[in-house]
Amino acid sequence: MNSTLPIVIAPVEILTGVSIALLFGIAVAAFVGAISFGAAYFATERIPSIAGGLLTVLLTITTLYVSDIADASTVQPGLVLGLGSVGVLGLYATSRGRQLAADLPRATAGSVERTQPLAADAIDAVDAMGQVTIRSSGGVREFDGYPPLGPGLRKTLENGAWRLPADLPLSALETRLGDRLRTSYDLEAVSVAIDGRGRASITAAPPASGVATQVPDGWRAVSTRALLPAGLAPGDAVLVSGDSMTVSGTVLSATVDAFAADGVRPPTPESASDGFQGDGGTSSADSGHSADAVAVGGEGCVTVAVPTTDAETLLDADRVRVVVTSRGTTRVFDALSLLERSKAVIRRMTLTESVLDAIRGESDLTAFAVRRPGVSGIDSTRGHEWQFEPEPDALAIGMEAFVIGDGAMAFGDGPSNGSNPTLEVSY
Known part of the structure; x- marks a missing residue:
């Protein structure tokens, strides 16, 4: 009498197979994750998670077979269960490799300065004075940690339009527009990004007026x-x-x-x-x-x-x-009246390389008050307030300054000729 005996699989064999598969699978999954990271970071190619999981399983089977651990003629349930876990590890490693590549900053070759000019369709709108109109892109973003913008100021910035020289690169246009917004609206902080069509994306913080x-x-x-x-x-x-x-x-x-x-x-x-x-x-x-x-x-x-x-x-x-009560004569107004009579012009601006060259050169421009960048409102301290009558060598690019010039010609507001060059400044 023939009888078929049931196949009994010992739990020890199952645990041994799962352990061996995971031992080799973890190393293979790490290798697949490195491949996913390299493809996403250096070649900007995205490896699907399913493909990464299948690749991990195939490489693990190959490794087990080469190591004479797996026998292709028989089915080992422990290894099969372990390979299922290895596939999950491959899915996770592939996904984490892509995420790590997206989070890490990319190395950029060459200069990071945006020197490209405006697009041709924006340059076609240049007026006779060589200026182009930069318009707001619409929504104005806010800085984290600052109070929200008031509705009136937000609407003004969203509907704003500003005329700037068209021959400047985008980086110079962004700097000049940011300086103009900061001084015109006394903004606590401002950041401007201009695209090739002349549309400005503005991020601003309201004045500190508490x-x-x-x-x-x-x-x-x-x-x-x-x-x-x-x-x-x-x-x-x-x-x-x-x-x-x-x-x-x-x-x-x-x-x-x-x-x-x-x-x-x-x-x-x-x-x-x-x-x-x-x-x-x-x-x-x-x-x-x-x-x-x-x-x-x-x-x-x-x-x-x-x-x-x-x-x-x-x-x-x-x-x-x-x-x-009476406050007497306002000395500030008296001083400004005397300056106006002498045809002197005062402007508040951010110092640029061209402005520094003009101040240190033979022009009529003089910086009589400066302070370090990013210091205003509630962030100011006694060591970072306005400094008057600074030495020319103490001036640096990016400082806020009050500059006085002999008439509007010194600031490029009037006609110029070869003997009287003008200076392009942002204010």
């Missing part, structure tokens, strides 16, 4: 309600009186009530729409101040910077009275 940046050391900002005089604006020196005490302070902001007692908003004078002109010359809409930066007069709220010792006294008062 209350904390306007309060001097040892002072506090206190808000209180009062009857505000018409024309009260940030920067005015005032006396705040109430409960038999008087405190001297400086106005940080003043906002009248939105509606009068009869429900009608009081008329806003023309000067109120302009807003407070800060250090960078930005309007209230762009710098973050409200539309009532210049008070129209009436009941409202005023924020005043006062010494720390007087802050608690002012907070305890139920009702205060605001009196504006």
Whole structure:
């Protein structure tokens, strides 16, 4: 009587086969992952994960056969199970090799400066002055860690158009447009990328106009309600009186009530729409101040910077009275008036190689105030503030500077001839 005996596979044989397959498969998977990395990094070719997994299995079988570990005449279940695991390792190694190639920076040969000019269709739109219009590409991105742009400033940048010399390479156009945006809107940070069609992708951070940046050391900002005089604006020196005490302070902001007692908003004078002109010359809409930066007069709220010792006294008062004091003659305006009479021109700009050559040469340009790049607003410290009357040898490319020249001709704003060369600068 013939009887068929069942084939019994010992667990030890299965574990041994799986272990041997994984031992060889891990090394093969690492090799396949290196191939995937090299193809993606150096040849920009993408190896599919399935192909990498199959290649790993085939190479592992070949290695086992050459090593006389696998016998082709018999089926070893342990090795079969191990080869399945090896295929999964091959899939993972191939995927990780591609990902590593994508994450690593690529080595670039030669100069990284973008020296290519604008495309032909953009150059065809050059006007008679040799300038081309650079327009915003639309959406304006924001820097991480900075507050969002205001709606007014964002709309201005998204719909903006700027005229720049058409014979400059893209890198110079980007630098010049970035300097113009920074000085025109007092931006805390800005980055510009221009494509061949003359479309600018802008990344910007709004001006640092928080209350904390306007309060001097040892002072506090206190808000209180009062009857505000018409024309009260940030920067005015005032006396705040109430409960038999008087405190001297400086106005940080003043906002009248939105509606009068009869429900009608009081008329806003023309000067109120302009807003407070800060250090960078930005309007209230762009710098973050409200539309009532210049008070129209009436009941409202005023924020005043006062010494720390007087802050608690002012907070305890139920009702205060605001009196504006005279600040005398504004020396800054007097100095600017004298410069205008002498036909001198002052510009704020970022120093470039051409500007440095003009300052150190025989031109009429002089840098009378400089500061290191990237230092503004809340990032400024006493060691990185504006430095006046710097030595010419201390100037460097990238510094922000106030430059004075003898008339607009020195800045390339007027007609030039062979005896009076002009200088192209960004401002």
